Amino acid sequence: MNIENIKLGFSTGVLHKTHRTKEALKKMRDLGYDTVELGFVNPARIEEGWLDELTKEDLEGFKYVSFHTPKHNYGKNEGTYSFFKKVERIDKMRKLDLVVFHPDMFEDFSVLNEVGFNVALENMDNRKGSHKQPEDFDGIFSQDNKYKLVLDVNHIYSNDPSMGLAKDFYSKFKDRIAQIHLSGYTGYHDPIFQTKQEEIIKAIQDFEVPIIIESVLAPEDLEKERQYILKVISGI
Numbered sequence: 001m002n003i004e005n006i007k008l009g010f011s012t013g014v015l016h017k018t019h020r021t022k023e024a025l026k027k028m029r030d031l032g033y034d035t036v037e038l039g040f041v042n043p044a045r046i047e048e049g050w051l052d053e054l055t056k057e058d059l060e061g062f063k064y065v066s067f068h069t070p071k072h073n074y075g076k077n078e079g080t081y082s083f084f085k086k087v088e089r090i091d092k093m094r095k096l097d098l099v100v101f102h103p104d105m106f107e108d109f110s111v112l113n114e115v116g117f118n119v120a121l122e123n124m125d126n127r128k129g130s131h132k133q134p135e136d137f138d139g140i141f142s143q144d145n146k147y148k149l150v151l152d153v154n155h156i157y158s159n160d161p162s163m164g165l166a167k168d169f170y171s172k173f174k175d176r177i178a179q180i181h182l183s184g185y186t187g188y189h190d191p192i193f194q195t196k197q198e199e200i201i202k203a204i205q206d207f208e209v210p211i212i213i214e215s216v217l218a219p220e221d222l223e224k225e226r227q228y229i230l231k232v233i234s235g236i
Contacts, residue, residue: 003230007064007210010226011181013039014189014217021050025058027219033226034063037100037212038090043070051086059094064210066098066120066179075107084115091117097210098179100150103131109143120148120178123169125155132159134172141176148178153200154214157185166203180204182229183215191215193228201232 010033012024019027021038028036038054040046059065067087074080087099096117103121112119121140124131131137132155141147149169156166170177182204184195192200192215204211215225 003234006207007035009033009035010213011037011039022053022058029061035210036062037066037068039068040070041068056093064097067096068100073107074105080111104128120150122150122152123155126158134169149173149176150179151177152181153203154183154185157200163199163203170205180209180211181214182211189214189216191217191225193225198232
């Protein structure tokens with residue numbers, strides 16, 4: 001396996017304690033990373049203007065850019081349509097490779113029918129009451145063949161430390177898995193270079209799919225995390 005070809009980057013959210021999204025993008029670009037996710041799972045970041053201040057220049061230099069949407073009750077309401085306009089503004093600046101949603105946040109999936117961006121749904125962790133098993137996605141994916149799956153292996157581990165659940169997702173949806181979310185797990189999104197949970201990394205079956213690291217990190221630990229992951233992958 002040629003690890004140099006792996007699309008491995010970070011969510012801007014990993015630096016949320018120290019960097020706004022605009023600053024995080026600069027930090028990651030300066031480190032030479034070309035794969036990134038705009039991390040807006042916390043709606044406060046949008047309310048504080050972190051999204052509105054982004055420009056086309058902030059996204060330059062990245063070969064892969066996805067967008068993680070905030071927690072919101074998505075349905076036929078003004079809040080949903082207003083947010084979609086914000087996503088579409090970014091999508092026009094630089095075509096987003098994926099726009100990632102938590103499926104348990106939807107009141108009505110039909111609001112996605114007319115959007116122009118690329119939609120992906122993510123499997124949930126053990127705190128959620130649904131969308132943790134492959135069969136939970138059957139109804140959603142039957143609505144639109146274009147919807148993709150983001151496989152979060154941290155969430156898999158929280159539900160099944162044996163990681164057998166990852167095999168189930170790959171068996172059922174291998175062709176739909178368009179991105180991986182990766183981090184260590186002791187209760188949240190922990191640095192995997194510290195938890196040393198190699199089994200989480202080794203549950204990934206397809207390394208041609210972009211991998212977004214979600215471990216919450218200090219800025220100086222970005223490269224430690226990335227290099228640890230590449231070391232484990234190179235030994236698989």
